[in-house]
Amino acid sequence: MAKAPKEYRKLPGRGATLTHYVRLYTGADHLLQVASTGFTESYKRFYYRDIQAITLRKTYVGKAANAFLGATVAVLGVPALFTSTPVTIVLASIAGFFAMGLGANIALGATCVCQIRTAVQHEKMASLSRLRRARRVLERLKPLITGAQGELSSAHLEGIVGNEPKTPAEGLPPVISATS
């Protein structure tokens, strides 16, 4: 008997909190976000036809983690280079543990926040916290979304750019119109 085709395909990336982990899947006409506790699964669907924008914002969480882990490795590991008492061996072992974390964090790359916007919600994609993965996912989603919505023509975009709202002059208070 022929095997039924899979309805959902897993996307790279996994986000986790204390209570659940989150993954993304692509379906035929929607993106599915699954938050799983192990006992239950909660689903959020983002239909390709409804996705208005996907935004990525670079964050410094990864760099901050690298600084913290690097400093910890240095503080715990340097004494072990000069002495070999049992205490320093223990400290070096702990430093090794942190060094592995540092290596993993460097290998995973820069961090980011990814959000999907539809007409009714802005949803943070917890599973896309690494820039490389987020970009890979974005590249996989773009053809699916444009397949459902069509391409955004450059002429359309240029028209919008031409009609950009003017920002208020710097330093001046906002003006509230008297007419209603």
Added chain:
Amino acid sequence: MTTNGSAILCPSCFTPLPPSQFNNDKFVPCPTCQANVQVAVFPAAFRAITPGQSGERILIAGESSCFYHDQKKAVVPCDSCGRFLCALCDVDLGGKHLCPQCLDTGRQKGSFKQLETRRVVYDNAALIIALTPMVLIIFWGFTLVTAPLAILLGVISFFKPNSILGVSRLKAHAAIIIALFQIVVWVLMFMGVLESLVT
């Protein structure tokens, strides 16, 4: 109401981003907060949201009316119960025309997969319950309770819908086998204790 491009907000300061930042395929600093932002915008952002239909009033005597609104003209029958529906009551769900009643009943029964927002994954739960006391060895004694529970959940998983992702029943089988092994160990232990008491 329409959405225009300038309403795409910076994810950091929530001020509207200028359209010149859209679809650049690289990070551009937000003019307000200087956060590095990359925005992929799609046509839905500029699409007008179509207003809902309210249903036409019956003007000619003898025209079929909506089951729920007898003053409104029927436009389509419900694909589930066959009742005539006006444009207001017609709910389009995956190409099917349904009445609000059938939609609600179907949602409660779990007939419409696309409306489900939560599921209990019995096979996964069974495996976690079977494995946790084994992995955390100090809780091995709990297997006296967890093993039958894991078998029960494993068996339930064969009759209930599991994950929407359509994974195999391998976890349920594994949970049942592990739990049976734990029960066998308990039985052997009890038999050993009984034998030592008899002798």
